[in-house]
Amino acid sequence: MQLPSSILQDRLRAAVAAVCPEADLQSVQVRPCPDPKFGDYQATALMALAKARRTNPRQLASEVLARLEAQDLCETVEVAGPGFVNFRLRPQAVADAVAAAAEEELPFVNRAAQPRTIVIDFSSPNVAKPMHVGHIRSTILGDCLARVFRQLGHRVITDNHLGDWGTQFGMLLLGWKRFLDPDNLARDPISEMERLYKTVHAACQEDPAMMEAARRELVRLQAGDPENRAIWQEMTARSRAEFDRIYERLGVRFDYTLGESFYHPRLQAMVDELVRLGLARESEGAKVIFFDDLPDLKDTPLIIQKSDGAFNYATTDLATLAYRIETWHPDEILYVTDGRQQLHFRQVFAAFRKWRPEAAGVKLVHVWFGSILGEDGRPFKTRSGETVKLADLLDEAEERALQVVSAKQPDLPEDLRRRIARVVGLGAVKYADLLSNRQSDYVFSWERMLSLTGNTAPYLQYAYARIASIFRKGGLSPETARAAVAQGFRLQTPEELALGRHLLDFGLVLEAVAEDYRPNYLCNYLFELAGRFTRFYETCPVLKAPEPERTHRLYLCEVTARVLRLGLDALGVEVLEQM
Numbered sequence: 388m389q390l391p392s393s394i395l396q397d398r399l400r401a402a403v404a405a406v407c408p409e410a411d412l413q414s415v416q417v418r419p420c421p422d423p424k425f426g427d428y429q430a431t432a433l434m435a436l437a438k439a440r441r442t443n444p445r446q447l448a449s450e451v452l453a454r455l456e457a458q459d460l461c462e463t464v465e466v467a468g469p470g471f472v473n474f475r476l477r478p479q480a481v482a483d484a485v486a487a488a489a490e491e492e493l494p495f496v497n498r499a500a501q502p503r504t505i506v507i508d509f510s511s512p513n514v515a516k517p518m519h520v521g522h523i524r525s526t527i528l529g530d531c532l533a534r535v536f537r538q539l540g541h542r543v544i545t546d547n548h549l550g551d552w553g554t555q556f557g558m559l560l561l562g563w564k565r566f567l568d569p570d571n572l573a574r575d576p577i578s579e580m581e582r583l584y585k586t587v588h589a590a591c592q593e594d595p596a597m598m599e600a601a602r603r604e605l606v607r608l609q610a611g612d613p614e615n616r617a618i619w620q621e622m623t624a625r626s627r628a629e630f631d632r633i634y635e636r637l638g639v640r641f642d643y644t645l646g647e648s649f650y651h652p653r654l655q656a657m658v659d660e661l662v663r664l665g666l667a668r669e670s671e672g673a674k675v676i677f678f679d680d681l682p683d684l685k686d687t688p689l690i691i692q693k694s695d696g697a698f699n700y701a702t703t704d705l706a707t708l709a710y711r712i713e714t715w716h717p718d719e720i721l722y723v724t725d726g727r728q729q730l731h732f733r734q735v736f737a738a739f740r741k742w743r744p745e746a747a748g749v750k751l752v753h754v755w756f757g758s759i760l761g762e763d764g765r766p767f768k769t770r771s772g773e774t775v776k777l778a779d780l781l782d783e784a785e786e787r788a789l790q791v792v793s794a795k796q797p798d799l800p801e802d803l804r805r806r807i808a809r810v811v812g813l814g815a816v817k818y819a820d821l822l823s824n825r826q827s828d829y830v831f832s833w834e835r836m837l838s839l840t841g842n843t844a845p846y847l848q849y850a851y852a853r854i855a856s857i858f859r860k861g862g863l864s865p866e867t868a869r870a871a872v873a874q875g876f877r878l879q880t881p882e883e884l885a886l887g888r889h890l891l892d893f894g895l896v897l898e899a900v901a902e903d904y905r906p907n908y909l910c911n912y913l914f915e916l917a918g919r920f921t922r923f924y925e926t927c928p929v930l931k932a933p934e935p936e937r938t939h940r941l942y943l944c945e946v947t948a949r950v951l952r953l954g955l956d957a958l959g960v961e962v963l964e965q966m
């Protein structure tokens with residue numbers, strides 16, 4: 388069934404088209420009203436439209452409303468303030484839409500009429516280095532965006548752009564040949580590679596001959612020397628095995644892991660082409676793209692080949708972009724990295740626009756995020772001052788969640804408590820990360836994220852489990868509640884109605900997340916949903932209510948649980964039927 392908000396939007400667009408035939412109807416949208424005092428939904432587009440036509444916005448709004456048939460769905464449709472249109476739904480329209488969800492696999496969501504292809508580049512850790520807290524944000528945020536776009540019916544391609552190529556391999560190869568500790572490699576390959584890198588790096592500071600030796604190893608690798616190639620391959624394979632363990636724990640998967648090395652064979656030809664096209668030119672021996680025509684980039688030219696012939700991060704990113712567009716024909720490419728790479732992506736995007744003007748229709752977005760801070764407000768570090776490794780962080784999350792679960796449910800058998808703790812601990816870490824506005828730094832607090840009250844994953848997971856327990860207590864299956872409500876579903880008390888109204892907005896919130904790449908909207912939606920459910924459950928008896936209220940309320944519980952589960956799933960957070 389079509390949702391009331393989208394029916395109203397279609398009708399409003401038709402009315403607008405009749406009054407202003409020139410209007411861009413895409414801009415006419417019916418969205419949740421920011422303040423429920425004024426209505427359930429709001430359309431703001433008429434104000435801009437009136438401005439463009441130089442007419443009075445309230446006047447225009449009333450002309451449009453005169454042509455809008457909305458009585459069947461709305462109690463009131465009003466022009467407010469400078470020309471907003473506010474809609475208030477009839478309770479029965481809300482109830483009908485909630486009842487229709489019984490049939491729907493993905494309730495309250497409008498699947499995209501025109502699915503887009505979206506490439507998401509996220510996580511992308513560097514070989515031979517541990518994944519650290521910075522990568523957790525990229526991994527969790529990127530995975531969540533992939534899930535949201537998929538739920539909305541888009542085609543998503545995820546690509547882990549592994550840092551598996553670059554100058555660090557000169558030192559790593561040298562270290563591998565001279566200082567390798569095989570026992571340590573077997574025990575903890577990434578820490579051994581990290582140690583090799585640090586050892587050689589330190590030696591290079593003292594000894595220019597060391598530096599020269601490392602440089603020669605790099606040149607050999609790039610020239611395809613079999614020995615160096617084999618070592619490089621082993622380093623990559625061992626790193627990937629470690630990364631995969633983390634992805635497995637987090638439930639994150641990639642369609643592709645091409646990595647930087649994949650593009651290396653294409654780089655020289657690309658640079659030559661850019662020079663031939665006059666887009667790159669030689670400057671002090673290097674090949675450089677200048678942005679003289681772009682005021683914000685004119686002082687930051689982009690080097691794509693250094694004077695010693697080496698390529699860099701940006702060279703690879705340019706070639707990657709071209710490959711992705713040629714191969715997958717995306718409408719949109721997202722890069723999920725921290726905010727320090729903003730200049731890099733502005734340069735790469737600008738260079739690409741010059742190089743491939745025919746791809747101007749592809750939307751390129753740097754979805755950047757801030758840092759994670761410790762409770763002292765400084766960058767999040769271990770007690771001894773080192774960067775926090777992701778694997779250790781996840782271990783600690785499960786360990787701390789186990790304490791929380793054990794305090795609440797001391798009688799459960801230990802393996803069950805551990806199972807719950809895994810879901811709660813990982814859910815808490817993910818949720819805390821997605822809850823903060825991605826562009827601001829946030830303070831990492833175990834206490835806050837694992838709290839059973841407040842806007843946290845455990846709180847929402849408990850809300851879900853509580854609903855599941857209502858069904859268990861009643862000896863009922865959710866399917867029965869769904870079937871029973873096929874006809875005559877009604878929402879009667881203010882609490883039922885408030886909950887029902889909120890359910891209707893699930894899909895609109897997913898759309899807003901996809902539009903701004905901000906999962907925090909969904910977190911806040913789910914938190915509000917759990918709150919409205921609690922108010923309903925505290926005021927309206929469910930199992931003890933007489934029929935037909937009992938069935939109706941059970942159904943309301945069932946839909947709420949389903950939306951909670953789907954919403955948490957879009958965030959990559961699991962739920963449990965029993966906690």
Ligand code: ARG
Nearest residue numbers: 508511512513548550704724
């Ligand atoms: N490997 C990089 C890092 O760890 C992130 C790569 C992001 N993706 C890209 N196409 N540049 O910071």
